[in-house]
Amino acid sequence: MNSKLKFINSKFNFKLPKGWLFVLVLLQFLTGLSSFPVPQLERRVMDHAGILSEATITKLESDLKQFEADTSNQIAVYTTPSLHEENIEEVAIEIFDEWKLGQKNKNNGVLLLIAPNERKMRIEVGRGLEGALTDIQAKQIIRNEIRPSFKSGDMDGGVTAGVNSIMAAIRGEYAPSEDDVATNRDNSFSDVAPSGLVGGIFTFISMFIPAFGGLVFTIVGLFVLYPLLVFIFGGTAALFVAIFLFILVMILKRIFGFGQGGGGSGGGFYSGGGWSSGGDSWSSGGTDSWSGGGGDSAGGGASGDW
Template sequence: MSAFFFGKSKQNKNFIWILALTFFIVAFLSFSAKSKGKQNSATFSNEADGIYKPVLDNAGIFSKAELNQLESFIANLDERTGIQIAVVVVKNLSGEDIESFSMKHAEQYKLGQKGTDNGVLLTVAMKEREVRIETGYGAEGILTDAVCARIIRNKITPLFKQEKYFEGIESGIKAIASVLASDETMTENQSQAENSTEEDEEESPFSVLAFVFFVVLIFVIFGRGRNLWLLPFIFGGGNSSRRNSDSFRKGGGGSFGGGGASGHW
């Protein structure tokens, strides 16, 4: 009789331990997914110190406060409207023309939402004293070449000539954002994407729970509980290495066709 109760007690402890471990893994995966979603929602440019940011300042023209201010504006714009703007400032173009340089990086970042193509890249080359606005396919109809040239001529280069580079870039991206946000076709697809994402987030915990429970059950049946301690490493080991291997966090899948304008100061 005592052996029976002892065995039953042991089984109950194992069951409770397995149940607790299952919920721990589900909570861990849910937290990781949410953290990754938050990280991805506002970051679509180059990587610095392991953190993806929408402004790449290789020339070192911004103070930390200025950089944070630009990133905050761009991140909020992306979150509210789905419009993605990136800024790239380089010391020089290494002999490449700014049009080719800008187009190459715009295609690499894939700024803007797929189908809407509402991304914009603002490129500044300090040595050449050149600036370019590169527009996505979908943005070309409203952010025309003429509008881009006017923004460069009236909002950016006058301040650049006074060596007010932060003010010029801030003025430029705000003018770009104002033009794009005034057109519903540039923002309407974002709400659909958000609704789809919310539905996926609501459904995902159940699928994760089922998967985790299945794996735990396999361990219990075939491993008799001896290898359960490996589970946290199995479920948590892959994410960090994958994040670290990505040199760029791409945008929403937008396309570019060479639209935009360039200028000098």
């Protein structure tokens, strides 16, 4: 492997600045620093916040297992005691992509995330189901099916109604009302596009800034660009894309002489870091064991509170 990397380095005659490996490790560290502590996926319904009765959990588990057997779609419910001061949309993506809900080639998973202490909830949809469970439908399910029960203190009823409506929407049996169609639209892209544009500009400008200042601009640009990458590629793939863009910027700076004015020969090429994308296989298992099938998010969804 080392000989191949040296060959690549000599073939294209580029050198990365000193500290490039440190910056890559720092990127991974800072990304992980703000990560939500995603628990291991064990069941279809994981009530870590303790808001559901055992009878409700058992019934939901049975219904979701049968729904998966009938349709191959995977739906998971997770209640968390805390969002750890993170945005619920980001937490939902982290959990979804870590659990890899849905089958790998179909991306047909759905996550219902509930944070009772913050009084927030989120329906996160795999990209393979974005046509069957639209953002408008997800928003209507939260507003009309889940929120009324939660506001009255009936957590069991709210989660059950939400799960049943999600399954109905995927089957084509749950349609948004005319008011929903007229007054709602998907704001997901418009929310991340401006920051993505700024991040892209910062990353581009960083090629013309020498030495440490250029590295700082590159890191800042990629962090601002990251939410847009998540929207396009999904959480796990977005991290790899960000790392690739960083390496590409460093290569371009050396090949075309952009931003030269410091730094020595770092040599070499990044040979890997140990990020894992999880397994490609899935199993519905028994009642005590269950795992995702290799899918990812990026299909949209909706958030709400009560």
